[in-house]
Amino acid sequence: MYRVLFVFLAALPDNCCFGVVASTDQECSTFIRSDDSSCPESWHYWGNSCYNITETKFTWADARDECKNLGGVLGVPSSDQENDFTVQLIPLDGAVWIDCNDLDVEGKWKCREGNVEVAYRNWCSGEPNNEDDEDCAVLANGWRSKREWHDLKCSRAERALCKMAGRPALHV
Incomplete structure (x- = not known):
């Protein structure tokens, strides 16, 4: 029995990544990542x-x-x-x-x-x-x-x- 793992990783604007951890350069380590992505502007x-x-x-x-x-x-x-x-x-x-x-x-x-x-x-x-x-x-x-x-x-x-x-x- 074989298991297939599909990984979707795409670069988005503003240094944000969307996907599952699978980057060999460790650039993206979360599902959604951006420095202040969860805060309003200026927070x-x-x-x-x-x-x-x-x-x-x-x-x-x-x-x-x-x-x-x-x-x-x-x-x-x-x-x-x-x-x-x-x-x-x-x-x-x-x-x-x-x-x-x-x-x-x-x-x-x-x-x-x-x-x-x-x-x-x-x-x-x-x-x-x-x-x-x-x-x-x-x-x-x-x-x-x-x-x-x-x-x-x-x-x-x-x-x-x-x-x-x-x-x-x-x-x-």
């Missing part, structure tokens, strides 16, 4: 999610609303790896709002992505310090230290870290 794909740093600066509350308007949520990293990826998207010496605050109870920080509580924290040494009534968190790139969180006044204007689920791609 960045990582870990099955899409990320966008807004160009416009907002208060923390307005940042949450803007992410919702864009089809996502105000994000918050849930691991060192996600935190490191996100920092790469932030302009040097910049910061982005993340969905982390102690607005309900001073000193009790809630970090949520949508309705899901995130346990991960990456506070800069000495933070959160509630200096000058700071109740909302940012992820900074190049302040006192890179890639760590700081508490700020929620009324301050900063960019937003927006996140949405990526469209699934079939991996074989």
